[in-house]
Amino acid sequence: xxxxxxxxxxxxxxxxxxxxxxxxxxxxxxxxxxxxxxxxxxxxxxxxxxxxxxxxxxxxxxxxxxx
Amino acid sequence: xxxxxxxxxxxxxxxxxxxxxxxxxxxxxxxxxxxxxxxxxxxxxxxxxxxxxxxxxxxxxxxxxxx
Amino acid sequence: xxxxxxxxxxxxxxxxxxxxxxxxxxxxxxxxxxxxxxxxxxxxxxxxxxxxxxxxxxxxxxxxxxx
Amino acid sequence: xxxxxxxxxxxxxxxxxxxxxxxxxxxxxxxxxxxxxxxxxxxxxxxxxxxxxxxxxxxxxxxxxxx
Amino acid sequence: xxxxxxxxxxxxxxxxxxxxxxxxxxxxxxxxxxxxxxxxxxxxxxxxxxxxxxxxxxxxxxxxxxx
Amino acid sequence: xxxxxxxxxxxxxxxxxxxxxxxxxxxxxxxxxxxxxxxxxxxxxxxxxxxxxxxxxxxxxxxxxxx
Amino acid sequence: xxxxxxxxxxxxxxxxxxxxxxxxxxxxxxxxxxxxxxxxxxxxxxxxxxxxxxxxxxxxxxxxxxx
Amino acid sequence: xxxxxxxxxxxxxxxxxxxxxxxxxxxxxxxxxxxxxxxxxxxxxxxxxxxxxxxxxxxxxxxxxxx
Amino acid sequence: xxxxxxxxxxxxxxxxxxxxxxxxxxxxxxxxxxxxxxxxxxxxxxxxxxxxxxxxxxxxxxxxxxx
Amino acid sequence: xxxxxxxxxxxxxxxxxxxxxxxxxxxxxxxxxxxxxxxxxxxxxxxxxxxxxxxxxxxxxxxxxxx
Amino acid sequence: xxxxxxxxxxxxxxxxxxxxxxxxxxxxxxxxxxxxxxxxxxxxxxxxxxxxxxxxxxxxxxxxxxx
Amino acid sequence: xxxxxxxxxxxxxxxxxxxxxxxxxxxxxxxxxxxxxxxxxxxxxxxxxxxxxxxxxxxxxxxxxxx
Numbered sequence: 001x002x003x004x005x006x007x008x009x010x011x012x013x014x015x016x017x018x019x020x021x022x023x024x025x026x027x028x029x030x031x032x033x034x035x036x037x038x039x040x041x042x043x044x045x046x047x048x049x050x051x052x053x054x055x056x057x058x059x060x061x062x063x064x065x066x067x
Numbered sequence: 068x069x070x071x072x073x074x075x076x077x078x079x080x081x082x083x084x085x086x087x088x089x090x091x092x093x094x095x096x097x098x099x100x101x102x103x104x105x106x107x108x109x110x111x112x113x114x115x116x117x118x119x120x121x122x123x124x125x126x127x128x129x130x131x132x133x134x
Numbered sequence: 135x136x137x138x139x140x141x142x143x144x145x146x147x148x149x150x151x152x153x154x155x156x157x158x159x160x161x162x163x164x165x166x167x168x169x170x171x172x173x174x175x176x177x178x179x180x181x182x183x184x185x186x187x188x189x190x191x192x193x194x195x196x197x198x199x200x201x
Numbered sequence: 202x203x204x205x206x207x208x209x210x211x212x213x214x215x216x217x218x219x220x221x222x223x224x225x226x227x228x229x230x231x232x233x234x235x236x237x238x239x240x241x242x243x244x245x246x247x248x249x250x251x252x253x254x255x256x257x258x259x260x261x262x263x264x265x266x267x268x
Numbered sequence: 269x270x271x272x273x274x275x276x277x278x279x280x281x282x283x284x285x286x287x288x289x290x291x292x293x294x295x296x297x298x299x300x301x302x303x304x305x306x307x308x309x310x311x312x313x314x315x316x317x318x319x320x321x322x323x324x325x326x327x328x329x330x331x332x333x334x335x
Numbered sequence: 336x337x338x339x340x341x342x343x344x345x346x347x348x349x350x351x352x353x354x355x356x357x358x359x360x361x362x363x364x365x366x367x368x369x370x371x372x373x374x375x376x377x378x379x380x381x382x383x384x385x386x387x388x389x390x391x392x393x394x395x396x397x398x399x400x401x402x
Numbered sequence: 403x404x405x406x407x408x409x410x411x412x413x414x415x416x417x418x419x420x421x422x423x424x425x426x427x428x429x430x431x432x433x434x435x436x437x438x439x440x441x442x443x444x445x446x447x448x449x450x451x452x453x454x455x456x457x458x459x460x461x462x463x464x465x466x467x468x469x
Numbered sequence: 470x471x472x473x474x475x476x477x478x479x480x481x482x483x484x485x486x487x488x489x490x491x492x493x494x495x496x497x498x499x500x501x502x503x504x505x506x507x508x509x510x511x512x513x514x515x516x517x518x519x520x521x522x523x524x525x526x527x528x529x530x531x532x533x534x535x536x
Numbered sequence: 537x538x539x540x541x542x543x544x545x546x547x548x549x550x551x552x553x554x555x556x557x558x559x560x561x562x563x564x565x566x567x568x569x570x571x572x573x574x575x576x577x578x579x580x581x582x583x584x585x586x587x588x589x590x591x592x593x594x595x596x597x598x599x600x601x602x603x
Numbered sequence: 604x605x606x607x608x609x610x611x612x613x614x615x616x617x618x619x620x621x622x623x624x625x626x627x628x629x630x631x632x633x634x635x636x637x638x639x640x641x642x643x644x645x646x647x648x649x650x651x652x653x654x655x656x657x658x659x660x661x662x663x664x665x666x667x668x669x670x
Numbered sequence: 671x672x673x674x675x676x677x678x679x680x681x682x683x684x685x686x687x688x689x690x691x692x693x694x695x696x697x698x699x700x701x702x703x704x705x706x707x708x709x710x711x712x713x714x715x716x717x718x719x720x721x722x723x724x725x726x727x728x729x730x731x732x733x734x735x736x737x
Numbered sequence: 738x739x740x741x742x743x744x745x746x747x748x749x750x751x752x753x754x755x756x757x758x759x760x761x762x763x764x765x766x767x768x769x770x771x772x773x774x775x776x777x778x779x780x781x782x783x784x785x786x787x788x789x790x791x792x793x794x795x796x797x798x799x800x801x802x803x804x
Binding site for chain 2 (some may be wrong): 243
């Protein structure tokens with residue numbers, strides 16, 4: 001018997017989608033304890049002058065609550 | 068490189084849907100810093116005796132996290 | 135313990151989306167008793183010669199059934 | 202027997218969602234002939250310093266093709 | 269005029285889905301004030317050696333915010 | 336060759352989700368002939384003071400039409 | 403300014419999907435006035451001994467309401 | 470390595486859904502080069518006086534772009 | 537008390553969508569026993585030189601399992 | 604590093620939804636090794652003479668593959 | 671106040687998904703001015719003899735329209 | 738005229754999402770003949786102590802059936 005919360009995090013990277021996932025997981029782990037998984041909900045890129053400048057990922061992060 | 072959170076807010080108004088959006092944005096901005104956008108997820112009205120008594124909006128509010 | 139029905143209503147207005155919601159709620163309340171809420175499912179406009187001539191709303195109307 | 206195309210248009214207004222719909226319909230009608238309807242797909246607001254600065258609507262615009 | 273937040277909670281029980289809902293509601297009510305409703309988003313079971321060991325429910329919990 | 340209608344029914348129970356389904360089916364069968372099936376569309380609970388006070392089910396009820 | 407209702411009809415045919423649509427439209431038009439359109443929501447076939455015995459269509463039928 | 474575009478086409482026929490698909494494909498092929506596939510997104514019929522007067526298909530048409 | 541499996545089958549025909557359904561049902565029935573129904577999930581056409589060369593249907597086939 | 608398959612199972616019970624889940628899990632575990640979880644996709648009831656005669660659950664069953 | 675269009679682009683690469691996104695963005699930027707973002711809608715791979723031969727991405731490309 | 742089956746595969750990698758796709762395709766190709774494509778349905782990561790330990794992909798694998 002356990003309870004977790006799921007919260008949506010959006011993170012961006014100049015490198016790629018997986019890097020954006022890692023940046024979001026890093027940031028979430030700083031504030032939240034018990035982070036267990038992140039489900040990728042959306043992926044998009046920002047573009048300027050024909051070049052990709054940013055990779056953005058929205059993800060649903062699950063973290064277990066203490067009793 | 069930035070990280071944001073997305074949280075669902077439900078707000079009601081007796082005036083209309085856009086007013087409900089404003090009320091929700093106002094309330095969110097009181098507690099959360101860095102509010103950037105709100106995506107309307109659902110719109111509904113409450114009805115009594117054939118009259119609309121309340122306009123309700125559910126929205127996904129994005130706010131940027133500090134480092 | 136209560137039972138309600140949910141029925142889809144489509145209404146149009148020349149004024150705007152909220153007016154279309156009101157027109158649909160008015161019409162539903164004439165025929166149905168116990169109308170409690172309406173959830174906006176779709177919004178669209180009809181256009182002629184570059185002008186919006188009609189605002190249409192489809193909504194799911196909930197009304198409580200008598201015993 | 203007729204054929205139409207459907208294209209997604211995103212428009213913003215500082216006034217409200219319906220104004221954004223009108224701005225998008227206006228712009229689409231300048232370039233496209235035979236615009237018949239627009240279905241609202243998404244609604245969101247941009248926010249700065251706790252104030253709504255922009256109402257954005259994404260809509261699917263249908264226009265009839267000539268033979 | 270009121271504002272509420274909606275947050276996703278995941279809860280597990282060895283007894284059944286409704287017990288998982290109760291456990292999640294209990295836990296949410298310890299931390300959050302004004303919990304009003306919970307909408308069941310997903311239901312799943314964990315299985316070991318052909319036996320169900322855990323019933324899990326993900327739900328969207330709505331709680332009213334104080335002014 | 337047969338024709339059926341499908342209508343959405345919302346029912347609540349203080350006991351549980353399956354009881355809510357039964358209450359909805361009972362009520363539908365009083366008014367409608369030829370009820371054949373009900374597909375569960377949504378499940379939610381109402382909460383007061385940390386306790387579940389009501390289990391609500393929305394379901395799509397199919398009933399066969401006479402010729 | 404007009405109001406319409408949308409109701410789900412399920413119809414079966416031994417001939418094919420379009421015939422099922424026609425059967426459903428015929429039946430709906432017997433009971434309902436002002437039937438304007440039907441949107442196909444689902445299509446399925448029943449099978450016995452490797453043969454298709456029935457084509458079933460579920461459709462959302464729109465009919466205009468009188469004032 | 471190839472790039473294609475996907476555009477939504479809506480076509481109507483008095484004969485049936487597959488004829489509507491053919492009409493839409495014909496029209497698209499007149500204007501667009503490299504049409505490869507069409508995915509049926511929606512099917513609906515228009516009805517007058519209890520009779521189907523038009524079969525409409527909305528489809529996502531994919532066409533390969535030249536370099 | 538019975539158990540069934542549901543599996544996705546994709547079938548193509550040069551004739552039309554219903555023929556593709558029949559071809560898929562035929563093939564499924566050769567390998568699987570107890571095939572009861574098939575729900576159409578997707579319909580698309582392949583196009584070459586402006587002509588439809590293939591009708592494809594993806595469907596969810598349900599077949600009852602023996603004890 | 605592991606690979607699993609996910610297959611849809613439909614099971615019915617005269618007792619209730621959770622019993623249907625158990626019946627489906629039992630049956631799946633007889634044929635498949637490594638069953639780990641089942642995600643409830645759909646719930647419906649069959650009705651005769653105003654009484655529920657069968658509870659049906661469709662679920663996505665995940666089982667780990669051996670190397 | 672600005673208006674943008676959103677169009678679906680499908681691109682393939684032999685290297686990976688992000689490379690496919692870049693190829694699609696490159697190609698879109700050759701023809702379209704004002705490309706601002708691309709939202710990944712679908713990702714799939716083509717396979718021959720057990721090897722991935724192509725990574726395909728479908729994305730919704732947004733580009734701002736000139737006045 | 739051809740028939741294919743579509744089955745859901747879940748695969749994990751410690752390296753990244755594309756590696757997980759490759760692992761899943763490899764494993765599927767060992768057991769199934771005629772594997773043609775895999776459509777990415779879901780992407781998620783497992784996290785321990787703030788670090789991503791596993792990349793998981795769920796994909797719909799299509800393989801052509803022999804006659």
